[in-house]
Amino acid sequence: MPSKQSQYSAVGGVTHSNVYDNNYAEIMMLILQKLKWSNAILIYDDNTEFIVSGKDRHQMDGIFLSTYKISSENSSEDIYKFLKDIYNTMESQLSVVVVGDTKMMERLMTEVNTFDDKRVRETSMTYHSRWFLFHVDNTPLTDVSFLSNLNNVAVVNLPLNRMTLDMPTYLTLQFIIENLSTNDEVIEALYHADELDQSCLNGTLSTTVQNEIRNISHQARKAYAEIVRFPIMTLKFRKSGRQWSNVGQVSLNGSIGLHSDIFPNVRYGFNGKLFIVSTIEAVAVSLSIELLLEKYFPVGTQSTACRYQIVTSPDGEWGRFVNKSWTGMIGQLERREVDLTVTPLSIQEERERVMDFTMGFFVDTLLIIMKKPDPNKTKWLRLIKPLRWEVMLLTGFLIPIISAFLFLAEKFNPYYKHDLKIAALPEFLWYCFGCVFMQATYCGNLIAYLTVPIEKLPFNSPAAMLEQNEYEWGTMGGTYFQMFFEHSDNPTNQAVWQGIVTFNQTDKRVLSNSEKDHMQKVKEGQYAYIAEKSYLEAVVSEDCDLGMTKEEILTLQYGVGLSNNSPYTKIFSDSILYILESGLIQIWKQKHWPKQNFCAGSLLTEAKPIMWIDIQIAFYFLGGGVFLGVIVLFGEQIIRKYKDLKTRLRGGIIPKSDFQAENGVSTNP
Structure with missing residues (x-):
C-alpha cells in the first residue's frame, strides 16, 4: 500500500536542493487556494518527495491535506486497493493532487482511469473526482490515453532539471555589469579610494562589490522568475477525442492568471456518459428519460450531452422474487446489467435489498376497473328505481x-x-x-x-367483488401487484389471489404482463382489472364505457430504480427533490397527462326528451293490465256461459236477463 509517511528522498543518488523547490510548493498551494479546495488528497512518489517534504497537513494554509506516497515497489494491485480506500472515504467529491514524473503518472492514472471498470455500476470515479496533476519532468505530459475516462483532469508541467530554470550566464553577467556601472555605492567607494590606504581600499571595494553583486544577482533571479511561466492545461472533450486545452498560466514566482475554469467539464453534467435504461415499453418511457436525464442536469453541447440507451426487460416482467432471484427489470438491476429504470416502479422493502431507489416522486393507489353495465338492460326498471x-x-x-x-x-x-x-x-x-x-x-x-342517471358499478370493493359470480378478475403479471396478493396475510387478498389462479387456468390473460391484454378483456365485459389509479384514469378519460371503483386497495410510491449502491442515487434524489419543490412535476403532468374526457351521460345535467325506453315499464304495466282484463273478461264469459248452460239443462228454459225483460226479447228459439 502507498505510505502516508513523509520522508526526504534522493533522486538518482543525488540529493535535490533546487532553489526553486519552495517555488514549486508555493505554486501548488496557490493553485489549491484558487480551486477553493478545503480538503484534498496529495499523492507523490520518490522522485518528487523533495517538493512536498515537510509539508504535512498542519502546514497547508487552511487546506486539509492527506498525503500518500507511491513508491516503485507498489504494484498495480496495491494502487487499486489504495484508490478503493480513498474512494470509500469520500463524502461527495474526491479532490486529488498528484505530484510526480511521467512514469509515476502513467502507473497511477492508468489504475484511476480503469477503476470504474473493475466495479461496474458500483463506483463513479469518472464523475465524482477531480485531479490536478503537477507533472514534474523534463518533457511535458502529452499522452492522454490513460486519462480519457476521467471527466475532470488538469495539469501543469514543471521541469525536473533545475538548470533549465536558471537565468543564462551571459544574461546574469550582463545584468550585473549594467547595474554595477550605475550603482551609487560602488561609485562612491571608487571616488574616495585615494583617501584610503591600499589594504583598506581593497577590502572596502571588495566587500561593497560582492554585496552588490549578490543583491543584483538575486534581483535578476526574481525578475527572471516573473518571466518564466508554465501553462495550466485542462483535458476537454472534443469531436476528435480528449485534448489538452490551455486555461491559464502560473509563473515561477507564484502569480496565477486564468482565462477559463480549471475544471470546465463540471458544468456539463455527465459529459456524454451513456446510461443503459431498462423499461417495459420503450416508446412510452422516452419522454420520462428526457425529463430525468436532460431537463434537470446541465448538458452543454451535443458532444458532451447526457446519452441513454433504452433496453427492455428480457422476460417482459417488472420484477418478482422467484427461485431466490428476481425477474424482470429488478433482476437486471440486481445483476448490474443496466444503470437505472425509468418506469412507475413502486418502492418496496424487498426490492431495496438488491437495488437502490431514489426518493419517491409520485404516490399512486390500486383500484379496480371494469366495463359499466349496459344501461338499456335495466332501463325497464327506471320507474321503480x-x-x-x-x-x-x-x-x-x-x-x-x-x-x-x-x-x-x-x-x-x-x-x-x-x-x-x-x-x-x-x-x-x-x-x-x-x-x-x-x-x-x-x-x-x-x-x-x-x-341525472345513476351509473352504479356491480361492485365497489374487493370484498364485494368476491361475493358475486358474474365477473372474473386479474392483475398485471410479473409485478409487485402479483406478489402482494400472492403473499398477503389478509383473507380478502388471499381470496382474490385464489380467484386469479382459478381464472388463469382457463384464460391466461388474467395474469398477462401486457396492459393491452387486460384492457381488451375488460372491454369484452364481465372482467375486473386491478391496476394503478394513474393508468386507469388515463384509460377512463378516453372511454366513458369504463368505470373505476372507489375503494383503494394498496398505496404505492414510485421512484427511479438504480443498481445497488449506485454512485448516482443521491444525484437523482436531489434532482427529484428539486422537481417536487419547484412544482415541475405538476406542470409536466398538466402538459403531458391525458386530458379528462367529458362523458355527457354522467356529468351533463340538462333537460332531455324522455324516450319510450325510459318509461317502458309503464307500458309493461298497461299491457299486463290489459292482458289481465282480457283474461278476466274471458273468464267471466266462460262462467256466464257455464251458468246459462247449467240452467237450461235443468229446466229447459233459459231465464231472461234483465236486458231481455226490459226490452221484451224472448228467450225461446
Missing part, C-alpha cells in the same frame, strides 16, 4: 295504516254532519297513495333520476 326497495316496502306498509287513521279521524269528527261508511275507506287509500306518495315523494325523485 328512484326509490330503494326498503322505501317501497315501508310505503306499502304505512299507506294502509295512515289511510285507516285518516278514515277514523273523519268518521268521528264532530264537525261533520254526514256519516262515513266503511265503503269509503278505499278513497282514503287512493288519496294517500296519490297525494302523499306519488306527488310528494315519487315524482320529485323520478324527475331527478331521469335528469
Whole structure:
C-alpha cells in the first residue's frame, strides 16, 4: 500500500536542493487556494518527495491535506486497493493532487482511469473526482490515453532539471555589469579610494562589490522568475477525442492568471456518459428519460450531452422474487446489467435489498376497473328505481295504516254532519297513495333520476367483488401487484389471489404482463382489472364505457430504480427533490397527462326528451293490465256461459236477463 509517511528522498543518488523547490510548493498551494479546495488528497512518489517534504497537513494554509506516497515497489494491485480506500472515504467529491514524473503518472492514472471498470455500476470515479496533476519532468505530459475516462483532469508541467530554470550566464553577467556601472555605492567607494590606504581600499571595494553583486544577482533571479511561466492545461472533450486545452498560466514566482475554469467539464453534467435504461415499453418511457436525464442536469453541447440507451426487460416482467432471484427489470438491476429504470416502479422493502431507489416522486393507489353495465338492460326498471326497495316496502306498509287513521279521524269528527261508511275507506287509500306518495315523494325523485342517471358499478370493493359470480378478475403479471396478493396475510387478498389462479387456468390473460391484454378483456365485459389509479384514469378519460371503483386497495410510491449502491442515487434524489419543490412535476403532468374526457351521460345535467325506453315499464304495466282484463273478461264469459248452460239443462228454459225483460226479447228459439 502507498505510505502516508513523509520522508526526504534522493533522486538518482543525488540529493535535490533546487532553489526553486519552495517555488514549486508555493505554486501548488496557490493553485489549491484558487480551486477553493478545503480538503484534498496529495499523492507523490520518490522522485518528487523533495517538493512536498515537510509539508504535512498542519502546514497547508487552511487546506486539509492527506498525503500518500507511491513508491516503485507498489504494484498495480496495491494502487487499486489504495484508490478503493480513498474512494470509500469520500463524502461527495474526491479532490486529488498528484505530484510526480511521467512514469509515476502513467502507473497511477492508468489504475484511476480503469477503476470504474473493475466495479461496474458500483463506483463513479469518472464523475465524482477531480485531479490536478503537477507533472514534474523534463518533457511535458502529452499522452492522454490513460486519462480519457476521467471527466475532470488538469495539469501543469514543471521541469525536473533545475538548470533549465536558471537565468543564462551571459544574461546574469550582463545584468550585473549594467547595474554595477550605475550603482551609487560602488561609485562612491571608487571616488574616495585615494583617501584610503591600499589594504583598506581593497577590502572596502571588495566587500561593497560582492554585496552588490549578490543583491543584483538575486534581483535578476526574481525578475527572471516573473518571466518564466508554465501553462495550466485542462483535458476537454472534443469531436476528435480528449485534448489538452490551455486555461491559464502560473509563473515561477507564484502569480496565477486564468482565462477559463480549471475544471470546465463540471458544468456539463455527465459529459456524454451513456446510461443503459431498462423499461417495459420503450416508446412510452422516452419522454420520462428526457425529463430525468436532460431537463434537470446541465448538458452543454451535443458532444458532451447526457446519452441513454433504452433496453427492455428480457422476460417482459417488472420484477418478482422467484427461485431466490428476481425477474424482470429488478433482476437486471440486481445483476448490474443496466444503470437505472425509468418506469412507475413502486418502492418496496424487498426490492431495496438488491437495488437502490431514489426518493419517491409520485404516490399512486390500486383500484379496480371494469366495463359499466349496459344501461338499456335495466332501463325497464327506471320507474321503480328512484326509490330503494326498503322505501317501497315501508310505503306499502304505512299507506294502509295512515289511510285507516285518516278514515277514523273523519268518521268521528264532530264537525261533520254526514256519516262515513266503511265503503269509503278505499278513497282514503287512493288519496294517500296519490297525494302523499306519488306527488310528494315519487315524482320529485323520478324527475331527478331521469335528469341525472345513476351509473352504479356491480361492485365497489374487493370484498364485494368476491361475493358475486358474474365477473372474473386479474392483475398485471410479473409485478409487485402479483406478489402482494400472492403473499398477503389478509383473507380478502388471499381470496382474490385464489380467484386469479382459478381464472388463469382457463384464460391466461388474467395474469398477462401486457396492459393491452387486460384492457381488451375488460372491454369484452364481465372482467375486473386491478391496476394503478394513474393508468386507469388515463384509460377512463378516453372511454366513458369504463368505470373505476372507489375503494383503494394498496398505496404505492414510485421512484427511479438504480443498481445497488449506485454512485448516482443521491444525484437523482436531489434532482427529484428539486422537481417536487419547484412544482415541475405538476406542470409536466398538466402538459403531458391525458386530458379528462367529458362523458355527457354522467356529468351533463340538462333537460332531455324522455324516450319510450325510459318509461317502458309503464307500458309493461298497461299491457299486463290489459292482458289481465282480457283474461278476466274471458273468464267471466266462460262462467256466464257455464251458468246459462247449467240452467237450461235443468229446466229447459233459459231465464231472461234483465236486458231481455226490459226490452221484451224472448228467450225461446
